[in-house]
Amino acid sequence: MRNKLTExxxxxxxxxxxxxxxxxxxxxxxxxxxxxDSGEGILWRRVxxxxxxxxVKDGNAWVPxxxxxxxxxxxxxxxxxLCLYSCPNNAIVKNxxxxxxxxxxxCMGCRYCEWNCPYGALQFDKSQGVMTKCTxxxxxxxxxxxPSCITACPMRVLDIGExxxxxxxxxxxxxxxxxxxxHYTQPAIVVKPHRDARMAENVEMKIDNLxxxxxxx
Amino acid sequence: xxxxxxxxxxxxxxxxxxAGIIIISFIVGLFVRNSELLSDFELKRNYFFVSxxxxxxxxxxxxxxxxxxxxxxxxxxxxxxxxxxxxxFCMSMFTFLIAVCCAAVKFGIPGISGLPYWHIxxxxxxxxxxxxxxxxxxxxxxxxxxxxxxxxxxFTSIFLLGGVALLxxxxxxxxxxxxxxxxxxVMWALxxxxxxxxxxxxxxxxxxxxGISFTGGSLPPPEAPxxxxxxxxxxxxxxxxxxxxxxxxxxxxxxxxxxxMVYLSFALLFVSEIFGRAIFYALYYxxxx
Numbered sequence: 001m002r003n004k005l006t007e008x009x010x011x012x013x014x015x016x017x018x019x020x021x022x023x024x025x026x027x028x029x030x031x032x033x034x035x036x037d038s039g040e041g042i043l044w045r046r047v048x049x050x051x052x053x054x055x056v057k058d059g060n061a062w063v064p065x066x067x068x069x070x071x072x073x074x075x076x077x078x079x080x081x082l083c084l085y086s087c088p089n090n091a092i093v094k095n096x097x098x099x100x101x102x103x104x105x106x107c108m109g110c111r112y113c114e115w116n117c118p119y120g121a122l123q124f125d126k127s128q129g130v131m132t133k134c135t136x137x138x139x140x141x142x143x144x145x146x147p148s149c150i151t152a153c154p155m156r157v158l159d160i161g162e163x164x165x166x167x168x169x170x171x172x173x174x175x176x177x178x179x180x181x182x183h184y185t186q187p188a189i190v191v192k193p194h195r196d197a198r199m200a201e202n203v204e205m206k207i208d209n210l211x212x213x214x215x216x217x
Numbered sequence: 218x219x220x221x222x223x224x225x226x227x228x229x230x231x232x233x234x235x236a237g238i239i240i241i242s243f244i245v246g247l248f249v250r251n252s253e254l255l256s257d258f259e260l261k262r263n264y265f266f267v268s269x270x271x272x273x274x275x276x277x278x279x280x281x282x283x284x285x286x287x288x289x290x291x292x293x294x295x296x297x298x299x300x301x302x303x304x305x306f307c308m309s310m311f312t313f314l315i316a317v318c319c320a321a322v323k324f325g326i327p328g329i330s331g332l333p334y335w336h337i338x339x340x341x342x343x344x345x346x347x348x349x350x351x352x353x354x355x356x357x358x359x360x361x362x363x364x365x366x367x368x369x370x371x372f373t374s375i376f377l378l379g380g381v382a383l384l385x386x387x388x389x390x391x392x393x394x395x396x397x398x399x400x401x402x403v404m405w406a407l408x409x410x411x412x413x414x415x416x417x418x419x420x421x422x423x424x425x426x427x428g429i430s431f432t433g434g435s436l437p438p439p440e441a442p443x444x445x446x447x448x449x450x451x452x453x454x455x456x457x458x459x460x461x462x463x464x465x466x467x468x469x470x471x472x473x474x475x476x477x478m479v480y481l482s483f484a485l486l487f488v489s490e491i492f493g494r495a496i497f498y499a500l501y502y503x504x505x506x
Binding site for chain 2: 088
């Protein structure tokens with residue numbers, strides 16, 4: 001039985017990401033790694049390069065019709081976190097702000113949560129033998145500051161806010177390729193799509209930088 | 218396939234084989250109860266003790282999958298929503314019930330003398346365990362696993378490995394002096410069970426294929442090494458035909474016919490299942506990122 005925490009009157013913090021203005025510089029990725037001193041191969045925030053296209057006939061000529069855009073993605077602190085539901089040890093919790101956190105002292109390193117997260121948010125730290133993930137920089141939030149990825153972004157394409165308020169302001173948009181369909185976990189994120197963006201489960205597009213972002217620990 | 222998933226290959230196969238031994242022995246026992254053949258030849262003692270040893274080995278192997286095994290003390294904390302928590306609970310219950318059966322057979326402990334009831338409980342828990350195991354892998358975002366091929370595949374392993382393992386126990390227990398003439402119904406029951414498992418396994422290939430051919434993921438579907446597929450198929454075919462040949466030959470003899478063929482058949486089928494399960498894990502990929 002699942003608990004819809006948002007229905008219990010609790011807050012649900014969410015990320016906002018403007019894909020239409022993201023330049024793909026990956027400063028957010030680096031800032032996150034720097035802030036949390038995460039180990040080799042661990043990327044709590046990853047910038048995906050989505051690309052696609054084909055040839056189109058223009059008069060007597062065939063011309064390339066290619067496109068690409070970036071999706072910056074960390075944990076979406078989902079409303080229905082499959083990682084939390086799947087963890088046998090109750091090592092994954094959702095706090096009053098809707099932030100999904102790992103209690104490392106309870107994690108036995110079975111990695112079942114990793115199988116269940118469609119956003120690749122749960123990352124195994126070999127040196128500690130436990131799972132790790134984005135904390136929404138909850139220590140910064142307690143000091144009234146924003147997460148490191150947001151403050152580092154030179155294009156100002158990342159932000160946070162209450163999920164409901166973000167959805168009111170920008171609309172509900174959380175199924176942009178390479179994201180999965182939202183119904184699996186109800187991710188707490190709003191994405192302003194790039195003009196060439198495609199929907200989830202699009203078979204004509206691919207992720208161009210898989211080697212860079214995959215965690216092989 | 219990650220190297221940390223190899224313990225899961227052996228853990229799942231050993232526990233499913235044990236569930237098979239307990240379930241099939243119970244079913245077969247229903248048909249041969251009158252002849253009391255099972256108790257005459259101390260078969261019960263053997264298959265319960267073999268089952269207990271197999272479960273202890275399976276549980277020990279499962280710890281190699283964990284990177285922080287000491288924290289497994291919390292593993293039953295989320296029975297409400299976690300299939301893994303439920304699996305661990307059911308696994309513990311199954312092992313406990315087998316241990317009670319062993320105690321009942323070995324010591325005849327007062328109060329637990331009703332062995333058939335404990336055997337029923339263990340068989341039912343074994344079925345439940347394998348169902349939970351399959352549900353654990355039927356993750357909505359994993360197309361290769363989230364279909365009934367997983368369920369059928371796991372139950373096929375129960376009857377394939379469990380059936381052949383029980384046959385091995387029968388042969389080892391009996392030796393040359395075993396009156397196989399009287400035990401023909403038991404042998405045939407086991408061979409029918411194994412044959413049905415083989416048919417289910419073949420049919421399941423198509424169901425599994427539909428799961429792995431899903432194309433809506435943004436990550437490229439992985440592939441298992443070709444050599445694994447070759448070993449899986451060749452060992453399976455060789456093991457099954459060897460068993461069939463042995464069964465046919467045994468029908469012509471009143472004494473035990475070349476038990477080495479049964480051992481070899483079991484070994485071939487077990488290796489085949491190891492590679493089949495490794496392929497299953499290797500084909501994990503999820504929707505999304």
